[in-house]
Amino acid sequence: MTDTNRPVAHMAGLTVANPDHVLEQAEVARRAGELFGGALASFDRLRPVYENAAIDTRYSCVPIDWYQEAHGFGARNDLYIRNAVDLLEKAARGALEKAEMTADQIDGVVAVSTSGIATPSLDALLMERMNLRRDMQRLPVFGLGCAGGVLGLARAAQMAMSQPGKTYLLLVVELCGLTFRSRDYSKSNVIATALFGDGAAAALVGTHLTSGAAVHSFAEHTWRDTLDVMGWDVTDDGLSVIFSRDIPTHVRARMGAALGSYLAREGLNLDDFRHFLSHPGGAKVLDALEEIFGLAPGGMAHSRRVLAQFGNMSAATVLFVVRAAMDDGLHGRALLSTLGPGFTAGFLTLDLP
């Protein structure tokens, strides 16, 4: 149970950013038809997924023509590093401005991303760009996939709680589009063309930032024997997505118990939450989550709206959902939830101001 005497971490200045290229779902569907229609016998059966994905637009750091060409891992990753740092800089500067803070007040950075590789890591690259302090603590986080938004915030909150008065910059960026491989004719790859987009988010986390949203508690659960549900297969031309068609079924079968353990530990009930802000992995994942949370179909309006406007931007997406909820003036207790490789569920209770 949460220790009522411990300092509470707050998240302030939450800012989101997208790259410039807009992908319209109808245009993506048309291009995917050109690319896969001749080569994949079952493509006609897959055509409806573009509409059923409930996505209208997504953002991309490369123009749509890029997706029709073949690219090596190195070229993709160069694009990843350049665009990830640009987007993070935009989001981080926005977060500092909103929180009325300056770069030299940042004591540490948690930088979350799983869609590319950078060593020195993105936080070190941003340090040069933004003239961040030289004694800053750095925590790059790779591998949490879509769970990285909620669990990254949890890690930043944990650091803040252990160092009251220090300020941590949470950075999340995913450029999912860059992992698309035009010569991969698997169904998963086709489904991925209907779902994934690019985006970034940044926020400041600290026990002294009392104007922001308060992190009440968090938890995670990694299920046994589920390593094959989500992940990357590393190939010569990049990161090939593994995501099981059974994810919605897993959610229905297992998520309720994991959530129940977290709520019981914290002395909370579903009735204590005014809002449910989930990572929108896909339309069918949201259908399953709404059942688990006891909501009417479509009840997670903010998750669905973000999915429609931005697609699935992996870890960044849930922070877009929180931003949208706060922009709409929602306040009170919200349950954030997500799923990522492991196969892992992440939960976080956030009290919106």
Ligand SMILES: CC(C)(COP(=O)(O)OP(=O)(O)OC[C@H]1O[C@@H](n2cnc3c(N)ncnc32)[C@H](O)[C@@H]1OP(=O)(O)O)[C@@H](O)C(=O)NCCC(=O)NCCSC(=O)/C=C/c1ccc(O)cc1
């Ligand atoms: C809205 C969808 C996309 C389409 O719905 P639908 O049009 O009713 O289509 P179906 O669900 O019936 O699927 C059509 C066909 O595609 C197949 N399929 C259906 N998902 C699959 C499948 N993941 N594999 C491989 N065949 C499939 C499905 O079996 C079926 O095949 P077939 O029976 O032969 O007609 C719906 O499937 C949906 O919401 N699915 C949930 C998506 C989902 O699991 N999202 C959470 C995972 S997110 C994730 O893992 C992130 C990875 C990631 C990726 C990139 C990054 O850079 C970063 C991260």
